[in-house]
Amino acid sequence: MTQAPDTTARRALADDVPADALLTVTGATLSFGQVRALKGVAMHARRGEVTAIVGDNGAGKSTLIRCISGVHRPDSGEITFDGRPVSFRSPEDAREAGIETVHQNLALVEDLTVWQNLFLNRELTRGFGPFQVLDRKAMRKEASSMVASLAVNVPAVTSRVRRLSGGQRQAVSICRAAGFTSKLIIMDEPTAALGVQETARVEQLIERLRDEGHAILLISHNFAQVLKLSDAVWVMRAGRCVAGRRTAETNGDEIVALITGARAGDTTEND
Template sequence: MQADTSNTPVLEVRGLTKSFGAVQALSGADLVCPRGEVTALVGDNGAGKSTLIRCITGVHPFDEGEIHFNGEPIRLASPTEARARGIETVYQDLALIEDLTVWQNMFLNREIKRGFGPFRLLDRRRMIADSQTRLKRLLVNMPPVRARVRRLSGGQRQSIAIGRAASWGSTLVIMDEPTAALGVRERESVEQLIGRLRSDNIAQLIISHDLEQVMRVADTVWIMRRGATIAHWRVADVSRERIVAAITGADGGDARASAANDRATVVE
């Protein structure tokens, strides 16, 4: 009989540390991403957000601490292992090839072939149809899957990158500044996509400097400062001003003390 994992967080990070020589990049980072929720990770530049994400996704090995995925302790050795587990990351550069079409980007490194033995060919028809089906379910204003990426707007590119990540049976989608440099209408389109992924019960982790967006789309916000997680709140229970005070240290350490008291019950 399989254990019920419906209430188990998709991702749980406990006390992660990471040093690069004499530089302590992480000094006790915690994080929880519940299933079907949007979790925001915020902090000033150099707070440790990017290092934490790279440790989660197998880019960097962490020194101490634990990472649990669907309740199972893991230590990933590469982003390929992360993808195999259902962890997809959308970076700011989107990792889209501009001279390829939408469907070719969808199946990049996942190409479908037909035939036998050494005579296998790319099944273009199937990949085009599959791309259409996958993206139509997620995107309201879907660009033609035969269009080259270089002809798409910034919002369309971002939506394609997120849609690609979410369409591969992902359990957790990590997004780094998902709407940076987008216009108002394009940002709204991406935020609607984030809402649809939540409805599909996909856990999402968003790294963002846009606190207004965090207040709009996130369920929980986690604050990092100097390599450590110093606070976390349900967005409905916290003000933007209190988040800013925690990020900058203007709270006088109250957030860090609160986080220390909560550390033993971080799953809650």
């Protein structure tokens, strides 16, 4: 591959937060005992774009997204979402703000149906006062509408999850994340366990979500996928976000060099 041009515009991604940024992380730190998992991380994600986060194992990618999604609270620094500083106490707080996460293990209940998984902890009820019952008919109808709107390849919303393929399960998890007024969808290795055809379907679903205006935060070890899907890419190494690039202005060689440290990043890395 040819070396990407070292342009001022490309360097500016790591330094200047655009006006249309939906998510901004500034100076985030987090320690677990003596282990410093995050060391002053700064990054941002724009509305209506796929923003990738890449790095070697242990670079801090998962810890960062857990801070964004409310699993962890940073020791210091600031997270701004949709124009205001946030400090989520739980994943439920993040979901209420419009941040949904598709975890690598999917977090689906195999013995429940598709529609039951879509509405898990979001059940629709009907009745009066304390006399409430589950509105199963409304949830099945809404689930069918959600699946149809995303063209998800699922046999029927009444199918039990254990009968679905890996790609279909991933599609259900993504559908659940996208179906409830989410502004930002975090996807952690969404195609790591899928075959070629199922990976292609999930990638098409990601592109469709972006086209509909969702912001996607994509964590992936698949550089070809990152270069194909993302609009911007952030490189993490040893708990730091060392570089940010517009994807069109970088390439696989530069990303690998930034991950390994063979090429210096945009930030000072001394403790």
